[in-house]
Amino acid sequence: MKIRIYGARGAIPAPGEKTQKYGGNTSCVLVSYEENQKKIIIDAGSGIRVLGENLIKEENLDIHIFLTHFHSDHIMGLPFFLPFYQKSAQITIYGPNPVDNSMEKFVKSYIENHEIAARLGNIQAALIFRELNEETFSLESLKVKTQRVNHPVKCIGYRFELNEKSVTFTIDHETYFDGINAEGKAVKESEKLNAKHIEFIRNSDILLSDAQYLPDEYRQYMGWGHSSILDAINRAIAANVRILVLFHHDPNREDKQIDKIVTHYRRVIERKKLPIKIYAAREGWEYLC
Ligand SMILES: [Zn+2]
Numbered sequence: 001m002k003i004r005i006y007g008a009r010g011a012i013p014a015p016g017e018k019t020q021k022y023g024g025n026t027s028c029v030l031v032s033y034e035e036n037q038k039k040i041i042i043d044a045g046s047g048i049r050v051l052g053e054n055l056i057k058e059e060n061l062d063i064h065i066f067l068t069h070f071h072s073d074h075i076m077g078l079p080f081f082l083p084f085y086q087k088s089a090q091i092t093i094y095g096p097n098p099v100d101n102s103m104e105k106f107v108k109s110y111i112e113n114h115e116i117a118a119r120l121g122n123i124q125a126a127l128i129f130r131e132l133n134e135e136t137f138s139l140e141s142l143k144v145k146t147q148r149v150n151h152p153v154k155c156i157g158y159r160f161e162l163n164e165k166s167v168t169f170t171i172d173h174e175t176y177f178d179g180i181n182a183e184g185k186a187v188k189e190s191e192k193l194n195a196k197h198i199e200f201i202r203n204s205d206i207l208l209s210d211a212q213y214l215p216d217e218y219r220q221y222m223g224w225g226h227s228s229i230l231d232a233i234n235r236a237i238a239a240n241v242r243i244l245v246l247f248h249h250d251p252n253r254e255d256k257q258i259d260k261i262v263t264h265y266r267r268v269i270e271r272k273k274l275p276i277k278i279y280a281a282r283e284g285w286e287y288l289c
């Protein structure tokens with residue numbers, strides 16, 4: 001599997017000279033496999049625009065988009081994804097059920113009510129929709145596993161397995177705690193829920209994880225559905241993850257700060273002789289596994 005990041009920012013795009021290195025686009029990752037013949041996309045944040053421009057050069061596209069949830073930072077790029085306007089393309093969209101709507105209705109009206117769609121004409125590609133709960137299924141050679149994660153709206157974590165390798169995405173997720181959770185519901189069994197989550201990410205070759213806040217900031221945003229960098233690292237260590245990619249960078253986080261964070265935690269890991277490797281998600285970053 002080859003992973004390429006097109007957007008790693010959370011909440012809102014954050015372009016500018018202080019975010020050039022890690023990039024300002026919101027959540028979007030391409031995973032290609034079987035010698036680049038097969039492609040899946042995780043999330044459709046602003047980063048998917050550039051990805052779409054690359055993809056339309058190919059004929060008869062068969063693309064699978066896995067949406068984690070419907071907060072705007074994860075779907076704002078949908079209307080700008082040019083393969084939607086290509087007759088020969090087939091696009092399958094997976095995701096949770098958006099509240100009070102079917103995913104098909106939600107996604108189609110989100111695209112068609114945008115000015116770019118008015119200019120390019122309506123959707124031309126053949127669309128297939130699949131609403132997901134917690135399940136395991138095969139997409140030809142690829143095994144897909146899903147798990148609900150802790151976020152103020154229904155949000156899915158994805159795990160993809162191929163030839164003994166696994167890549168897991170928990171892009172918006174907060175460690176469960178007893179009290180009022182990210183969805184505003186009372187939680188009493190956080191220990192059990194966290195253990196279930198650790199099993200979901202266990203032994204991942206690569207985990208792309210929500211790591212929006214510094215531990216000090218997190219106290220202020222507890223219950224918002226995002227993780228501190230330290231929580232993301234602790235979960236990955238507990239689950240024996242090989243490579244952790246810190247994802248969903250806060251829009252205010254500058255390149256210099258991200259560099260500092262990575263250097264700091266790499267030192268801690270080295271000191272403790274832990275086998276995990278840590279990176280901060282960066283647009284254009286590619287990894288093979
Ligand atoms: Zn988000």
Ligand SMILES: [Zn+2]
Binds near residue numbers: 069
């Ligand atoms: Zn969200």
